[in-house]
Amino acid sequence: xxxxxxxxxGTESDPGKQNMEMAMKRQRSSSDDAKKQQLMELPTEIxxxxxxxxxxxxxxxxxxxxxxxLNMVNNISFSTxxxxxxxxxxxPAAADQVPRLMYCSLNHPxxxxxxxxxxxDTLTKGRYAITISSSPSCFLCFVFCNVFCLGSKNGDCMxxxxxxERGVLxxxxxxxxxxxxxxxVYRNSWFGMGFDDKTNTYKIVCVTSDGDGFHRxxxxxxxxxxxxxxxxxxxxSLPPGQLNWIDDELMICSNGAVHxxxxxxxxxxxxxxxxxxxxxxxxxxxxxxxxxxxxxxxSLFTLRGCLAIVETKRSWRQCGIEIWMLQDFDEKQWVRxxxxxxxxxxxxxxxxxxxxxxxxPGEWEHGIFFTFYDLFxxxxxxxxxxxxxxxxxxxxxxxxxxxxxxxDFLIGMYSYSETxxxxxxxxxxxxxxxxxxxx
Numbered sequence: 001x002x003x004x005x006x007x008x009x010g011t012e013s014d015p016g017k018q019n020m021e022m023a024m025k026r027q028r029s030s031s032d033d034a035k036k037q038q039l040m041e042l043p044t045e046i047x048x049x050x051x052x053x054x055x056x057x058x059x060x061x062x063x064x065x066x067x068x069x070l071n072m073v074n075n076i077s078f079s080t081x082x083x084x085x086x087x088x089x090x091x092p093a094a095a096d097q098v099p100r101l102m103y104c105s106l107n108h109p110x111x112x113x114x115x116x117x118x119x120x121d122t123l124t125k126g127r128y129a130i131t132i133s134s135s136p137s138c139f140l141c142f143v144f145c146n147v148f149c150l151g152s153k154n155g156d157c158m159x160x161x162x163x164x165e166r167g168v169l170x171x172x173x174x175x176x177x178x179x180x181x182x183x184x185v186y187r188n189s190w191f192g193m194g195f196d197d198k199t200n201t202y203k204i205v206c207v208t209s210d211g212d213g214f215h216r217x218x219x220x221x222x223x224x225x226x227x228x229x230x231x232x233x234x235x236x237s238l239p240p241g242q243l244n245w246i247d248d249e250l251m252i253c254s255n256g257a258v259h260x261x262x263x264x265x266x267x268x269x270x271x272x273x274x275x276x277x278x279x280x281x282x283x284x285x286x287x288x289x290x291x292x293x294x295x296x297x298x299s300l301f302t303l304r305g306c307l308a309i310v311e312t313k314r315s316w317r318q319c320g321i322e323i324w325m326l327q328d329f330d331e332k333q334w335v336r337x338x339x340x341x342x343x344x345x346x347x348x349x350x351x352x353x354x355x356x357x358x359x360x361p362g363e364w365e366h367g368i369f370f371t372f373y374d375l376f377x378x379x380x381x382x383x384x385x386x387x388x389x390x391x392x393x394x395x396x397x398x399x400x401x402x403x404x405x406x407x408d409f410l411i412g413m414y415s416y417s418e419t420x421x422x423x424x425x426x427x428x429x430x431x432x433x434x435x436x437x438x439x
Contacts, residue, residue, distance in 0.1 A: 051072065051073060051078070052078075052081055052082055052085055053085065055096075055097065055418070056082070056417075056418040056419050056420050057418055059073050059082070059420060073420075076422075076425045078420070079419075079420035079421065079422065079425070080200050081200075082419070082420050083195055083419060083420065083421065084195070084197050084200060086419065087195045087197060087256065088197070097305065097417050097418075098365050099362070099363045099364055099365060099415040099416070099417060100115065100126075100415065100416050100417065100418060101115065101116040101117070101118060101123075101126075101362075101364065101413060101414070101415060101416075102114070102115055102116065102128075102143075102148075102162060102413070102414050102415075102416050103115075103116050103395075103412070103413050103414075104140060104148070104412065104413075104414060109133060109134060110131045110132060110133055110134060111131065111132045111134050111138065111150060112129070112130070112131045112132075113128070113129070113130050113131075113132070113148060113160065113162040114126070114128070114129045115127060115128035115129065115162065116413065118364060118365075118380075118382065118393070121391050121393055122393065123380065123393055123394070123395050128162050128163055128164060130160070130162050132150065132158075132160060132168060133432075134150060134152070138150050138151065138152045139151055139152070140250070141157060141190075141191040141250075142191050142192055142193055142250055142251050142253075143250065143414050143416055144192075144193040144194070144253050145416060145417050145418075145419040145421055146161055146162065146163050146416050146417065146418055146419055146421060147159050147160070147161055147193065147421055147423070148160045148161075148162060148416075149191060149193065149204075151177070151189070151191065153178065154178050155173070155174045155175050155176065155177035155178040155189070156170070156171075156173070156174070157170075157171040157174065157177075157191065158170045158171065158430075159171065159423055160423075161421065161422065161423050163418065165422060165423060165424065165429075166429070166431055167423070167424075167429025167430055167431040168423075168429060168430050168431075169423040169424075169426060169427050169429055169430075170427075170430055171204070171225065172225065172229075172230055172231050172232060174206060174223070174225075174232055176206075176208055176221060176223060176232075177189040177191075177206055177208055177223075187208060187209065187210050187211075188208070188209050188211070189206055189207065189208045189209075190206070190207045190251065190260060191204060191205070191206050191251070192204070192205050192251035192253065192258030192260070192270060193205075193227075193251075193253060193258065194253045194256070194257065194258050194270075194272040195256075195272065196272040196273050197256065197273065198273045199226075201226050201227065201228075202226070202227035202228075202421075202426075203224055203225065203226055203227065203272045203275075204224070204225045204227065205222065205223070205224050205225075205258060205270050205272075206222070206223045206224075206225075206232070207220065207221075207222050207238075207239060208220065208221050208222075208223075220238050220239065221234065221238075222234070222235050222237060222238055222239075222277070223235065224275060227426045228425075228426040228427060235275055237275060237276045237277050238277060239268045239277045240268070240277060240278070240279055250360060252300040252301060252302055252307060253302070254302050254305060254306055254307040254326075254329075255306060255307055255326060255329035256271065256272065256273060256329065257269045257270055257271045257272065257329060258270045258272070259280065259300055259307055260300075261298065261299065261300045265282060265286065265298060266279055266282070267279065267280040267281075267282060267300070267307075268280075269329075280307075280326070280329075280332060281332055282298075282309060282324075282334075283309070283324050283334045283336070286298065286309060286311055286322075286324065296311060296312070296313040296314075297311065297312050297313075298310070298311045299360055299361050301360070301361045301362060301363060301368065301415075302363055302415075303323065303325055303337065303363055303368070304325070306325050306326055306327060307325070307326040307329070308323055308324065308325045308326070308337065309323065309324045310322070310323050310361050310368060311323075311324075319341075319342075319343040320339070320340060320341035320342070320343055321338070321339075321340050321343060321383065322336070322338070322339045322340075323336070323337045323338040323339070323368070323385070324336055324337060325337040337385075338385050340388050343390065360412065360414075362413060362414055362415035363415045364382060364415060366382075366384045366385065366386055367382065367383045367384045367385035367386070368383050368385065369381060369382045369383065369413065369415075370383075371395075371412040371413040378394075378395040379392055379393065379394055379395060380392075380393045380395055380413055381393075395413075
């Protein structure tokens with residue numbers, strides 16, 4: 001794949017970058033270790049560019065080297081600039097990130113997030129495991145980088161960082177998102193999170209729709225929350241047209257926007273910089289493929305930092321998978337990334353019936369995966385996009401969940417990325433609902 005070369009992060013007039021350079025100069029003057037001094041003798045702007053281009057995991061290692069480097073990177077100004085680079089258009093940093101796996105399970109009244117390692121065609125527990133006390137009506141709203149959001153029918157939401165951060169961040173009251181709409185009124189709410197590189201802030205958008213008994217939209221509202229602020233703000237922009245939303249599809253954040261797939265194969269996008277909704281057209285071949293196959297399913301996911309569409313299809317005895325990537329969001333430029341029309345008939349999207357269902361797709365280090373449940377097993381299908389091979393891996397960490405839990409709560413395997421986002425920078429964390437599980 002070819003990506004555009006991106007200019008250096010920030011400008012000389014960037015206040016965040018200027019603050020970082022001043023802090024680093026102060027740290028440089030206080031360093032007395034010879035080896036550290038050699039590093040600190042680099043020009044401030046060059047050292048900053050080096051540190052900003054390190055993966056989040058490497059930055060975590062830097063924190064353990066010395067107090068000098070710890071103070072440089074362990075602040076909200078550095079993490080914001082690091083995120084700004086990560087979410088830049090066609091960013092090599094985003095394309096080179098290795099996706100991680102997290103399994104989300106439900107055992108009322110608690111939700112468990114367990115990191116998972118995939119190696120040598122086996123799945124094992126990772127180092128991160130937490131449990132969150134929750135209401136019986138809770139559900140997973142979205143996954144944004146290393147931030148998981150849980151919501152409930154009363155409209156309350158909380159953010160969780162499962163990468164070792166203790167406590168949850170409860171969002172301001174959002175009564176407009178309560179799912180109990182009243183007599184003959186059915187309310188749905190959808191949340192999404194993204195980064196606004198114009199204001200260097202994280203934002204959360206909530207779309208609420210009131211419908212009748214036939215799920216026809218009667219009224220729709222949209223609100224935006226700047227992470228760290230105390231209240232939601234209603235906006236005038238609304239999703240275009242009356243849309244039939246897919247309830248068991250999570251939002252996808254990429255290309256500076258958040259995206260949802262509708263039942264009629266359209267993509268609704270929300271631009272965090274402009275705070276406006278728009279329709280993102282799908283590739284023309286996908287718009288007509290529904291009528292050309294006995295079974296055709298589409299889902300959104302993130303691939304190499306870009307919005308991607310995966311279509312699984314079956315025509316008589318032939319199964320196939322096709323992946324498209326949106327390389328340029330402004331120009332709506334799609335490229336076909338992968339196509340294989342000779343897949344064996346055990347591919348998970350081709351199973352149907354009450355005892356066979358699958359969760360949303362996700363990205364792993366070398367391709368895409370699907371979580372599949374049948375009567376006895378929980379299995380993950382890993383598709384290697386380098387050679388087209390498919391591995392059927394048993395998942396021994398949890399038993400088979402009920403289908404209603406998958407549909408309503410959206411439990412299952414999810415991919416996430418490690419970033420420097422720390423929830424404690426945006427409010428006081430509630431540790432009463434959070435417990436780290438023993439290894």
